[in-house]
Amino acid sequence: MATLAEKFAALGAENAPGQELRQQTDHLAALMRGAPIAGVPVDFSHGDVDAFAPTPGAKAAWDAGFERGGAQAYTEYRGDAMIRASLADRLANFTGAPISPEQELIITPGTQGALFLALGALVDQGTKVAVVDPDYFANRKLVVFFGGEVVPIPLRYTADNPGENGPDLDRLQQAFETGTRVLVFSTPNNPTGHVCSEQVIAQIARLAVRYDVAVVVDQLYSRMLYQGESYSHLRAHPEAPANLVTIMGPSKTESLSGFRLGVAFGSAEIIARMEQLQAIVSLRAAGYNQAALETWFQEPEGWLRQRITQHQAIRDDLLVVFRAAGLPCAAPQAGSYLFPQLPALAVSYAQFVQLLRLQAGVTVTPGAEFGTDCSDSIRLNFSQDHAAAVAAAQRIVEMVERYRA
Amino acid sequence: MATLAEKFAALGAENAPGQELRQQTDHLAALMRGAPIAGVPVDFSHGDVDAFAPTPGAKAAWDAGFERGGAQAYTEYRGDAMIRASLADRLANFTGAPISPEQELIITPGTQGALFLALGALVDQGTKVAVVDPDYFANRKLVVFFGGEVVPIPLRYTADNPGENGPDLDRLQQAFETGTRVLVFSTPNNPTGHVCSEQVIAQIARLAVRYDVAVVVDQLYSRMLYQGESYSHLRAHPEAPANLVTIMGPSKTESLSGFRLGVAFGSAEIIARMEQLQAIVSLRAAGYNQAALETWFQEPEGWLRQRITQHQAIRDDLLVVFRAAGLPCAAPQAGSYLFPQLPALAVSYAQFVQLLRLQAGVTVTPGAEFGTDCSDSIRLNFSQDHAAAVAAAQRIVEMVERYRA
Numbered sequence: 001m002a003t004l005a006e007k008f009a010a011l012g013a014e015n016a017p018g019q020e021l022r023q024q025t026d027h028l029a030a031l032m033r034g035a036p037i038a039g040v041p042v043d044f045s046h047g048d049v050d051a052f053a054p055t056p057g058a059k060a061a062w063d064a065g066f067e068r069g070g071a072q073a074y075t076e077y078r079g080d081a082m083i084r085a086s087l088a089d090r091l092a093n094f095t096g097a098p099i100s101p102e103q104e105l106i107i108t109p110g111t112q113g114a115l116f117l118a119l120g121a122l123v124d125q126g127t128k129v130a131v132v133d134p135d136y137f138a139n140r141k142l143v144v145f146f147g148g149e150v151v152p153i154p155l156r157y158t159a160d161n162p163g164e165n166g167p168d169l170d171r172l173q174q175a176f177e178t179g180t181r182v183l184v185f186s187t188p189n190n191p192t193g194h195v196c197s198e199q200v201i202a203q204i205a206r207l208a209v210r211y212d213v214a215v216v217v218d219q220l221y222s223r224m225l226y227q228g229e230s231y232s233h234l235r236a237h238p239e240a241p242a243n244l245v246t247i248m249g250p251s252k253t254e255s256l257s258g259f260r261l262g263v264a265f266g267s268a269e270i271i272a273r274m275e276q277l278q279a280i281v282s283l284r285a286a287g288y289n290q291a292a293l294e295t296w297f298q299e300p301e302g303w304l305r306q307r308i309t310q311h312q313a314i315r316d317d318l319l320v321v322f323r324a325a326g327l328p329c330a331a332p333q334a335g336s337y338l339f340p341q342l343p344a345l346a347v348s349y350a351q352f353v354q355l356l357r358l359q360a361g362v363t364v365t366p367g368a369e370f371g372t373d374c375s376d377s378i379r380l381n382f383s384q385d386h387a388a389a390v391a392a393a394q395r396i397v398e399m400v401e402r403y404r405a
Numbered sequence: 406m407a408t409l410a411e412k413f414a415a416l417g418a419e420n421a422p423g424q425e426l427r428q429q430t431d432h433l434a435a436l437m438r439g440a441p442i443a444g445v446p447v448d449f450s451h452g453d454v455d456a457f458a459p460t461p462g463a464k465a466a467w468d469a470g471f472e473r474g475g476a477q478a479y480t481e482y483r484g485d486a487m488i489r490a491s492l493a494d495r496l497a498n499f500t501g502a503p504i505s506p507e508q509e510l511i512i513t514p515g516t517q518g519a520l521f522l523a524l525g526a527l528v529d530q531g532t533k534v535a536v537v538d539p540d541y542f543a544n545r546k547l548v549v550f551f552g553g554e555v556v557p558i559p560l561r562y563t564a565d566n567p568g569e570n571g572p573d574l575d576r577l578q579q580a581f582e583t584g585t586r587v588l589v590f591s592t593p594n595n596p597t598g599h600v601c602s603e604q605v606i607a608q609i610a611r612l613a614v615r616y617d618v619a620v621v622v623d624q625l626y627s628r629m630l631y632q633g634e635s636y637s638h639l640r641a642h643p644e645a646p647a648n649l650v651t652i653m654g655p656s657k658t659e660s661l662s663g664f665r666l667g668v669a670f671g672s673a674e675i676i677a678r679m680e681q682l683q684a685i686v687s688l689r690a691a692g693y694n695q696a697a698l699e700t701w702f703q704e705p706e707g708w709l710r711q712r713i714t715q716h717q718a719i720r721d722d723l724l725v726v727f728r729a730a731g732l733p734c735a736a737p738q739a740g741s742y743l744f745p746q747l748p749a750l751a752v753s754y755a756q757f758v759q760l761l762r763l764q765a766g767v768t769v770t771p772g773a774e775f776g777t778d779c780s781d782s783i784r785l786n787f788s789q790d791h792a793a794a795v796a797a798a799q800r801i802v803e804m805v806e807r808y809r810a
Contacts, residue, residue: 007529011681011684019684049474066464066663070453074451074663123409124409125552141685257692258691259691259693260689260694276413279416281521282521282687287662
């Protein structure tokens with residue numbers, strides 16, 4: 001069993017988005033090639049809520065919540081009953097299957113909070129958990145923190161033959177056959193933007209039912225679906241597993257990350273455990289903030305369509321920049337992450353990422369955070385000012401040329 | 406080792422403040438004696454932020470945070486650097502010992518969040534943790550959740566000879582001698598309002614240093630100190646232990662619970678672990694909300710004094726009501742909790758608490774939540790409308806008479 005010191009060593013957060021400022025970088029001066037590259041600094045480690053503002057009405061909804069006073073400050077741990085009721089309706093409508101607001105939904109402090117609570121409800125010392133590789137970096141860390149064992153399931157996500165992309169279902173079945181009790185995965189995938197096809201979702205459902213595996217599916221980015229793509233909700237599948245929790249939240253597409261709001265919905269037993277855990281973790285998502293959920297899935301006519309169109313235009317321009325420079329990059333089907341692959345460099349990839357920030361004003365997240373074979377990739381959240389993002393991508397390419405092995 | 410099902414059974418949150426609505430109460434009709442007792446409903450399970458409003462300027466500070474946009478939405482996991490800097494100054498001033506804003510302070514989602522992170526950083530499978538009994542109910546639950554072993558330290562808190570009240574230091578030394586690695590306690594104590602004397606704090610410091618025990622001290626209510634009382638900050642003691650975390654927050658005295666804000670400050674190593682854990686728990690305290698901390702310890706002249714005076718007046722009136730009815734009740738030295746003891750009743754204490762809510766419109770928290778020998782007590786947070794609180798206390802007394810064994 002890992003000691004507490006070992007557990008925390010595995011939790012290293014110094015490369016996590018927003019934490020770069022805490023790094024020691026004095027040693028990099030000796031490695032630097034050429035002068036700084038001028039340009040508007042871009043922090044691709046998270047979306048820019050100044051470029052893409054919070055959904056209209058979010059602040060007014062917060063104000064109204066504050067005015068409601070005590071009733072909004074002290075909600076049930078799973079969140080305000082009235083907000084859950086209206087939210088359950090809208091989420092049922094979006095995902096295509098009913099949700100009991102009393103028993104099957106919990107409001108959490110961000111989708112990070114939802115992931116933490118869901119895995120805390122399911123993972124114990126020695127629990128084997130299938131984790132897609134690459135996937136959101138916290139998934140592996142959470143499994144380790146709760147004492148579980150990560151069983152990696154490779155994800156194919158190349159730019160060629162995208163129809164063949166997806167998680168390795170043979171490996172998944174093998175994992176389920178050999179004692180894996182939980183599967184956690186994101187679709188759209190973070191960091192690649194890959195969306196599981198209807199066939200893959202059907203297969204996951206069948207395997208989970210057959211082997212009685214609990215599934216946590218992170219659908220954070222499922223609203224931002226690009227032209228021509230289609231999305232399958234596992235929970236709406238006729239053979240959806242009984243122990244299933246779906247996670248969403250308004251932090252990304254809707255730019256409400258500053259409110260720290262997420263929701264988890266699914267199996268009443270798991271949701272009940274999540275609430276018990278929430279009671280000792282942080283009581284509830286901040287009461288007044290919960291009120292901002294009233295704007296979610298009720299945005300003005302055309303708002304979502306416009307936001308998708310704008311992101312798709314940025315995506316397409318960045319793909320052109322990276323592919324023209326010979327950096328392989330799968331086209332994200334949804335969400336605002338790009339995960340280009342770098343060539344062999346004369347510095348380590350970790351050093352390159354730091355140099356990129358210091359020398360070119362471009363912050364990205366190292367691929368090594370996301371999976372075992374991704375250290376030569378970098379993740380960009382391209383929910384940024386369009387022109388600044390394209391210029392920053394060009395600086396990345398220039399930096400790659402400078403540091404090419 | 407406890408199974409996950411056993412762990413969650415121990416986490417039962419159905420009696421926790423605000424969760425009463427989820428209880429099944431149909432079976433109580435058969436037990437009911439007499440008619441309902443009319444009166445303004447009072448929920449003593451938490452403070453009433455309508456009766457005692459959030460500190461002046463909190464909403465304006467939130468608005469300013471929202472206007473700052475992305476920089477305030479995405480702070481370091483340990484919280485915005487500028488807010489930490491000014492906060493560290495004020496907290497150092499209040500507690501009487503310096504705090505490094507870079508290394509020794511983290512902003513958390515409420516003091517609950519701080520307690521969770523602190524114990525998560527220190528408690529592992531089998532870690533023995535000294536927990537004062539009675540104390541805040543989450544302390545025991547957190548130790549169990551992290552796989553630790555609770556070593557109870559009895560607290561004396563009678564109304565007679567208050568000078569003799571306090572935790573049993575012989576038991577504490579015994580615990581430390583026999584392998585206890587962590588001590589967690591609140592002062593002022595929740596639920597009794599007992600404040601550890603300077604001598605007790607000095608003894609705790611000496612014992613912790615001698616046995617190299619890490620200490621988490623919850624000082625949530627230390628600002629609301631009643632006339633004639635004095636307060637000792639463990640962290641300012643000349644022999645304060647090296648592994649010490651102090652927890653505070655603006656949820657109670659300042660009525661900012663709806664913002665979910667807390668802080669922990671102390672040992673850089675523990676704070677660093679807490680941030681690593683925060684990164685997978687919920688990333689950060691909601692970004693815009695952090696801005697409300699700018700009002701903390703910077704309230705208008707006279708504001709705190711008035712708030713204390715108002716609470717002291719309620720405290721004194723409630724003590725008169727309970728003591729006149731023969732319900733023993735220690736006078737809280739700080740904070741807004743009362744913990745009166747009930748006589749033998751014809752129904753169980755759990756049933757009485759439910760009947761109190763259904764029949765008399767009075768919500769309290771059962772004493773059993775707080776310790777092993779407290780099931781005959783009830784906890785009241787008397788941060789309420791003054792007249793309504795006194796009338797509700799009178800209804801409690803009337804209910805006690807009706808159900809007396």
